[in-house]
Amino acid sequence: MAENDIRWIKTHCARMDHGGCGLMVGVKNNRIVKIKGDPQGFLNRGYACPKGILSAEKLGSKDRLRYPLRRVGDRGEGKWQRVSWKEAIKIIADNLSQIRDAYGARSVAFCQGMPKGLEHFVLIRLANIFGSPNVVATQDVCHAPREISGVHTCGFYPVADFHHKSELVVLWASNITATNEEGEICNLLLEQVRNGTQLVVVDPRKIALASKAKMWLQIRPGTDHALALAMLNVIIEENLYDKDFVEQWTYGFSELHQHVKGYTPERMSEATWIPPEQIRQAARLLATARPASIQWGNPIEQTTNAFHTARALICLMAITGNLDVPGGNIHAVEPNIMALGKFVRADLIPTKRKEMIHAYHGTIPRLMTVPPAFFREAVLRGTPYPVKAAYVQCANPLLAHAESNKTFEALMKVDFLAVSDLVMTPTASLADVVLPAATQFEFNDIGHYGLGHGIILARPKIVDPPQECWPDIKILNELGKAITDPTLWFEDYKDMLNLVLQPSGLTYDQFVEKGYLKGEEKFWKYRQSGFKTPTGKVELRLSQAEKYGLSPLPRFDGPPEELDEAYPLVLTSAKSPNYLHSSYRWVDKLRNREPLPSALIHPDTATQYGIKNGQEIIIETRWGRIIQRASLTNNIHPKVVSVSHGWWLSDSAPEKLDWKRSNANMLTSAENVGREFGTPNLKGIACRITPV
């Protein structure tokens, strides 16, 4: 095809991870024919990963849902009838209204997976207007521990600042070249590394950037808080902390000092498997580099100890003097756009904090989404009150939530389930109504709203969605009109985009012209107004801990699970560079890059258990068993097994929706969850392996 036939449009990548790369999208006859990184992209400067470049492949997939469907057979039987949008909205509206009338609005849950765009906030708006305090999300294992621990400790969510040079960056459970989390596009970091920024990597695997790192700490999964506490010990005992900052701006330093005396590198070495000398050296590196940032990844919030881990890491950022300094961990200032609370109409549901399902479980204040484990308790046991219906969008809970069998039970038990997705997923297959969603490139959207990085990105529509696919924000707008006060909704869903932008004075089209909005660059903000905590300081010791029943200081009381003869190895998982969680196994060009689920194991471990590369193995925990292929690599600790997460097989008829065979969350349990966020152990679980 001649290049000059192609019309190039700029947008931002989305829904392949958290998004962020500026893209140049080549279009011909309402079809995307080429994608490349936009050299002027604010976060990526020309970079785009293979998944982003192939992202339009999903649009025309034969597997896409194209019409609304209603269930006609038994739940999960797979018998469907095509219905019109009008009928679909009416069925959902009738069912949700009936359930609200019979059991109250709170018996309807609104469920979201990883926030993918504005739809997450429109869903919260819908729940608020409907009168239900229950928005269920995966925040328990993704972002709540980091964000909310941040808010309690220092008044904000500290994010690594890649826009200013750091002398050192610690990649702590962050495989940024594969995941580019929250638009922290690896390219920005790689540029710094080329210019001399040093790296320390904390990961059980030798990730790509470990080879460029000054140090790689090969940690036992689930013991990050032990390592952080030992580093606090070294930095304080060796007098390496920022004395001026600590004196003026922290609360509880002497208590922290006393407290971490017990967490010596020697003791914590046993827990973490990292030699004491390495712990000391890493602590010295972090304390003496200025500025330094901790790019803290998602595995630190995937154990019952997520609160302690996040708190210990913020204490490290604080006492090394790296909070809110350029090139450190900053409080990003939002651009002048509508505040979240206002957009979601939080004012309409003043009793929300008391009424949310998790309030009953005594979670940490400010946790605004329901942890999935508690949602299931409400459905299955009526604790603290019954939940009878769920509206699910952008989520595949059967794969994403710990203990999949329990999720299955809960989804089978609700009186009514509606699911919006791109394809028939295992979760959608259990629904009463399935809605075909439009996706990336098919509608106007805003990226990164509400994510705390101080930016929003324009994601203008490039092509029309196929057949009857609708953007989620349009679905929610129409559903809102049908089940709540229509005057609180909009003639056109696009009006919502303008509403978000209103304070900036820009229309959506003008915003698209600009491409992105960034808040003002301001640092050391605490010098004017203090930290937004009860003491006005960084609360190394939480001043309100007793009031809320929280641990005042971060602690380590042992790994998530103990090993024994039956389960001698430690299980973890990581995101695949080729997929987004459970999504897109049905996109051929992505599938060709990674056709089958594989578990990483060390060659010595494989020999010990008689396992060959590529062979199917059974991976078992005390909670369940799955099958994946062994992938032998020297890059992993011999006692660690890293399974692929998110696998369900969408190839051949009988297993099309097989959510059991290779699903990592068949191996996890929500029997024990962390009190603060309801987080189960996804990492650091005892396991064993055998050849099939």
Ligand SMILES: Nc1nc2c(c(=O)[nH]1)N[C@H]1C(S)=C(S)[C@@H](COP(=O)(O)OP(=O)(O)OC[C@H]3O[C@@H](n4cnc5c(=O)[nH]c(N)nc54)[C@H](O)[C@@H]3O)O[C@H]1N2
């Ligand atoms: N064992 C284990 N479990 C984990 C994790 C782990 O590391 N290990 N990670 C956890 C984390 S961090 C997260 S965030 C969750 C993610 O959990 P989920 O968000 O539930 O998982 P995804 O696969 O990202 O997305 C779910 C669905 O969204 C659909 N989708 C994509 N785009 C759109 C769209 O525009 N509209 C609609 N309606 N649907 C769309 C996809 O087809 C997919 O079926 O999983 C968590 N679970």
Ligand SMILES: Nc1nc2c(c(=O)[nH]1)N[C@H]1C(S)=C(S)[C@@H](COP(=O)(O)OP(=O)(O)OC[C@H]3O[C@@H](n4cnc5c(=O)[nH]c(N)nc54)[C@H](O)[C@@H]3O)O[C@H]1N2
């Ligand atoms: N390609 C791709 N990108 C994604 C996603 C995706 O599914 N695919 N998901 C998006 C989402 S929702 C999120 S939350 C982010 C997450 O992005 P990341 O924070 O990078 O998370 P992971 O890939 O789960 O794990 C990062 C690294 O932690 C290591 N690790 C595993 N267990 C432990 C542990 O116990 N301690 C330590 N220190 N390290 C450990 C893994 O080996 C891995 O290299 O990525 C986003 N980007």
Ligand code: SF4
């Ligand atoms: S790194 Fe993320 S945002 Fe960038 S192209 Fe890849 S999937 Fe898209």
Ligand SMILES: [Mo]
């Ligand atoms: Mo996530």
